[in-house]
Amino acid sequence: MLGIKALPREEIEAIFSLAKSFQEISTREVKKVPALRGKTLINLFFENSTRTRTSFELAAKRLSADVVNFSASSSSLAKGETIIDTVKNLEAYHPDIFVIRVGSSAALYALTQHTEASIVNAGDGRNEHPTQALLDMFTVSQQLGSCEKLKVLIVGDILHSRVARSNMFGFRKFASQIILCGPPSLVPFDCAEEGIRVEYDLDAAVESADVIIMLRVQQERQTSAFFPSLREYSKNYALTPRRLARARKDALVLHPGPVNWDVEIHSSLKWRVHPLILKQAENGLAVRMAVLFSVGTKKRTL
């Protein structure tokens, strides 16, 4: 289990209730509990990340785990060391948890048999980013009471988005409907399975949505080759006040961050949407504490 796909609903709920109890720790004067004292966590990042890595690092430290960051750029692969080798090498230090981010999709499944430690997926290519989806869903449950039977709209580059994939699997476990909306060239092949609908027109898609997850246009990943221009992209897919007005009045707008203002979300909406996006980051810490706690006590993967 290295993503939301294989995570049962009960476990998601258990993580949420743990996260709820961990939230308070971060508001204390001494922001630390001994839950994972004596445990070692290695943040193993084969792909650049500062936000996710920092969030995991803080989460681990607030649970008193010892944290080491290991950034293996692609250069170690160029030197002939595979990810399996790197993990086996670090395994010699007897860590309890690996938090791994890697650029190749589904790269972690083959890894589990090579380590005794728990593995937490911090993003594997375009496959999954489970803790991001958990924090999105946790945020939604907090705001709306539950993730049950909602209309969840995901907007933008679905094709390359691990955030979209994890959320697609997560929300459906709570009988919510997913609407995928983006340029047709950025919607995955044959992805309209049960509970998923594809709608290319954002004006139509946003109708009565409860939750709107705006995805980041990842210009560094040559996503731009999939549509003619950023100008045309934002004309069709940016969230504007007019479009937002078509959703439910209290619709939640989420974004995994960082936002490209005026590309994905019109900057005039910043006052309306930014507080919740910042709340996502805050909830991310509590959710990651919950995840680390639940994998830190026995070997498992998430």
Next chain:
Amino acid sequence: MNAKHEDEMIIRNATVVNADGEREADVWIRNGKIEAVGRGLTRPAAREVDARGKHLFPGFVDLHAHLRTPGREDEEDFASGSRAAAKGGFTTLFCMPNTEPAIDLEGIAWWVREEGRRVGLVDIYPVGSITRERKGKILTEFCALRHAGCRTLSDDGDSLADSLLMRRAFEYAKLADVLLVSHCEDAQLSQGNSMRESRISSRYGISAVPDIAESIIAARDIALAQYTGGRLHLAHVSSAKTVTLLRQARAAGVRVTAETCPHYLVFTVEDVEKSGFDSHYKVNPPLGTADDRAALRAALRDGILDCVATDHAPHSRIEKELPFEDAPFGINGLETAFSALYTHLVLTGACTLPQIIRSLSFAPAAVAGFTDRGAIAPGYTADLVLADLSRCWTVTEEEWCSKSVNTPFLSRKLSGVIECTWYRGRITYQEQRSG
């Protein structure tokens, strides 16, 4: 080599399987040739082999293998590749020119043929490249390559992107009497991506190749073959769409033949998911859907797909240890081809044994223009395979002959054990039975 010379021999009471059926018979072999096939042969043979209860096939002809030599001798060389071939029942093998350097000159082709002869376990034919250095720009010297033993030419690993150059190749191939083997892949559509575009690739975000990346080029090359009157052989067909094109082309009288590979007949995208994205299931073209597999099996029964070739593609352990998307393409196939087909096609009722033997022996021999092999009949070369179909074996590294072990069949149990292979009447492989 442990090749034992058999001047004269009778194989008694074997179930002799040819493309047109099977019957119990004795086979008399003399001076590397089959002298007679029939019941109760009485000849003063030097030696007799009792093959009661066992099956005897014409030696297998692999039109498509990568022996990695010259260039990547760490992955395979002529000696290890020949041992693997003999163990798998192959007696004739065509090795692809995506080597370093490529087989694009007469001298290199000669060298490959000579090195193969020196090992002496299997008849190795070089496949020359269609273009110099396989770069898709300038044609190689077809006549010179033909003279050096190249019966087929291919830029395997890539398609010729330039349709005009491919037209010229079809035209010029008539002069040289060489068969063009087309690796069908629109490189712009495939982008070097890792698995077949499907619901599974979408669910896991795996970079994907649509089936039309194959069929678009197949359609182009069929059209070129028809237009020029040239001959075309389609390599490693993996999709139902290409099968449809092939059926239409055959019906229209186009001179086109085709091969598929054991892995496309056995596995699907579902197996890629089930394996946890094990790179041993990564191959180019990628494994298709259950519909593709069904279409390939039907075409194999009909003979629309003439041949099964291995596309034997050894890769080093370390390269296949990379994550699925980063690992190289290719499945190591010589040693498991027959048993995989027997287990997954014959025993399941998808094909008959003669159909499988047709695709492994008779049809590829005919496609390559041989008249002396591909059947067990008087006058044919004594290339023979003796198998016990009642026994099973487990694929293990310990008993593996190829230098590389990149096979999805590793640790799997397969039915049908090859006990002995004769190449021109000499034993080139004999099963070592423990205990």
